[in-house]
Amino acid sequence: MSDGNIHGADIAVDAAGLTATGGVDPNGVSTSDATAQANADGAASKRRLGVGFWIAVFWLFIVFFAATFAPWLPFKDPDSNYIVSGERPPYAPSGAHLFGTDQDARDLLSRTVFGARVSLTVGLVAIGMGMLFGGFMGIMAGYFRGWWDRVISFIFIIFLSFPALVLAILITALLERSLRTISITLGILSIAPVGRIARATTISFADREFVLAARTLGAKNSRIIIRELLPNVLIPMSALALLGMAVAVVAEGGLAFLGLSVEKGPTWGKVILTGAGSRDLQKAPWIAIIPIIVLFLTVLALNFAGDRIRSYFDVRETAL
Amino acid sequence: MNKNDHIQTDRRMESGAPLLELVDLKTHFKTERGLVRAVDGVTLSLKRGESLGVVGESGSGKTVLARSIMGLLPSTAVKHGSVKFAGQDILGFSAKQMRHLWGAEMSMVFQNPLNSLNPLMKIGKQITEPLKLHLGMDKATATATALQLLRDVRIPEPERRLNQLPHELSGGMRQRVMIAIALACGPTLLFADEPTTALDVTVQAQILDLIGEQRRDRNMSVILVTHDLGVVAGHTDQIAVMYGGKLVEHAPTKTLFANMKMPYTKSLMRSIPKLSDPSHTRLATIPGRPPDLVNPPLGCNFAPRCMYALPKCHVEEPPLTPTADPKHVYACWYPVGSPEFEKRDAELQATGYMPEDFSAVS
């Protein structure tokens, strides 16, 4: 048996969930139809959620659980100063303070957990508003087209014309910095990105035969939207929800770095900011770096879970 | 290997040995469903300057055969047997070794010229690329050669074409450019994979004539892969008919058309609509679908679809047997002309089915 072939690579499933079949080389040689069909059958089985997905869900569960029940769990008070006489804070991680303390001897573990309450709330409200209003507007625009579409799309484009964060900066600079205003501001900013995708998804489904079929059966528009379109649009949207939440949480962190986040209480951004100065970073890196890791893992988990959901439900009509 | 090996090829040829020799070539693909036997034992040989037509339906393995010989297969492919080119066994060559042959000694013209030419690269550059690569030409010489090649393939206004992009040319012209590219370094073996399928009928003839002309001028061997028996009729010296990855009939062209043995070949022949047929003649088709190449049926691959099949056909695979002419081989238990065939043929005609009208079979 001799193998005088081009030594390239075969692609089964890549991390973004794309499925390709047959042999694909940098040499660009693809196999015949027979093997393409054979591989397509096999590739379908690879479309599971996967171990990574469940690990991500587990982490998210821990974070959400801790954040939700923080006041009743045995965490130290996030605002108290636990100064040990004779030693100047900040204190490195130890048995007493698992994440260490910041320069004012506040326990970082509890600040991270209580900060999660704020950051996650902001994330949830932001993406919730985005899905609700943006989703609604997007579906209206995508389904009814015409005048609706033109107006709504223009609104979307206006909001999307602002570079990231800039509009958030403007609004939060002008208003009081409470949890409510920050959440709502980010919520308003989520409407356009979510709405745009909702619209695109709706358009792609509205053209399909099952909608046409429902119409010819005499179904009212509202019925079509609710029974036929919504379930189909919701699936990519829920994957988007997880991704969007990650973006909102990061946005809050960014705002905190500009001094524009919630004034009262810790948030992830503020906790990280506390330790970001050069001197603190050098002497006590844990103040910034541990919360950064927590934030990073959460964002990673949200991104990953969202991505896996998307590829799991992404039923390709034609095997590549 | 470099350009001087080209000359070696010629020297080897003088001894009269065939340019290309395939012995029991098999190409299998590893897939999740199993091993796909795309080419399952093909033996042929081709002399310098000769033209071979490889005919079959899609899925018959004809394209894989061509690419197997050339070595342009993905890494899921596993080859067996031997492929001797100019006396050298190239089956086991790595891509690196084959690269010296590609474009220089053997080249391929592909089916769809719109997709087969780089849409963002000027025509001239696509032609001069192999010239610079294999023959070491400088830009001026290469451009002049490219110009001459365009003239050889009869493209009008060749100077203008050099700077144009593929989408600015018509389908027929693009195919001519593909041929020019393939001929650029003067290969000894040219593969043409369905070169006319994507073209208008009038242009088809021109392209085939062009290939034939170049073959004669350059003493080049040609392997013409197609599903269309009509295409190979006037342009080949020998024809190999493939079905289900196997060679089912192989003969010099004239012999094949005069004396086809395999019922499959006959039905291919009949499925070509003829201008001389009266209007509204039913289009004769071969019912059924090509065999599953992972689990081929027992016996003859064509038996499930063959109107002349008898029990033995479903159980034992017919070997390739020669006729009186040793160059004509076929694989069938009850070929055309045999008593069983004639009996069945009579039966079919008696029940009102014209031999031309296979589509009426349920």
Next chain:
Amino acid sequence: MRYWLQRLGVAVALLLAVSALTFGAMNLLGDPLFNILGPTSASTLPEDLEIIEAAKAEYNLDDPLPVRYVKWGSAFVTGDFGVQFSVDGQPPVSDLIKERLPRTVMLLIIAQTMAVLIAIPWALFAASRADKAVDKVSTVTSFLFIAIPNFGLAVILKYLFSLKWSIFPLIFNAADPFWTRVWQLVLPAMALALPVASVYQRLLRTDLITTLQEDYILTARSKGVSKRNVLFKHALRPSLFSFITIFGINTGALLGGSLIVEQIFIIPGLGTAIVEAILREDFPVVLAIVMIVTSAFVVINILVDLFYSLIDPRVRAA
């Protein structure tokens, strides 16, 4: 031609809408006078009253909103961004902009350049070894860089490369010679560049893999072209289109990100200017910077469109 006029029209409409939104926010969210002057607006001290009058005149606060908008808009377009009320001597805002803008621009250019220089070789490498172990590692790495928020990355980079291993300097000094300043900007640019490079790389890799399945790649191989040249000369150019589109759009994301990175690395650019202005409650500055940054973004997107149609000859021919 008509297409371009249309596009231009949309852009102008967009700028108008954006400016209206921004101006509206400034004047409707809270008391405009407060937004301009801060606490001084409520003062009754005589010297402050003068300032208040000046502000009212300057910002036409006695006029109705639409008039104010038009007056502000026409002044803005001619480069008159108003006056910094919170700074002694009340210099024009444009002075501040002129001073700070170049640094932000420099940071952005360095960041995008780095991102492209990292992304293209990375994508070529990953595509040529698609799905082998190296590629899987590369995929995971790019996911990590995409997930980490850029302020987090900035802090970590600062910690590792400026503090722990003193490779890069901590301070940006505007007075330093050009190349020294470039060096000082490398680390902040990295914080911006690494995540976007990962995004570019994933996109380009996917497109390369798709392109490599095209028929003309097979033709190139059948001509004897080496694997490397197939990638560079045949596959790369047709694969760049999505990448270029994202490149333009990303400049906006980078603009936002640079605001934060400037804070962390203490670079006196637009980002720090806006934060200082917010702290000082000098909202005309905030307004001006927001408008400038947004307009730049809109213009960049148009330029990307233009560039796109120029490089794809098939679009031009159509």
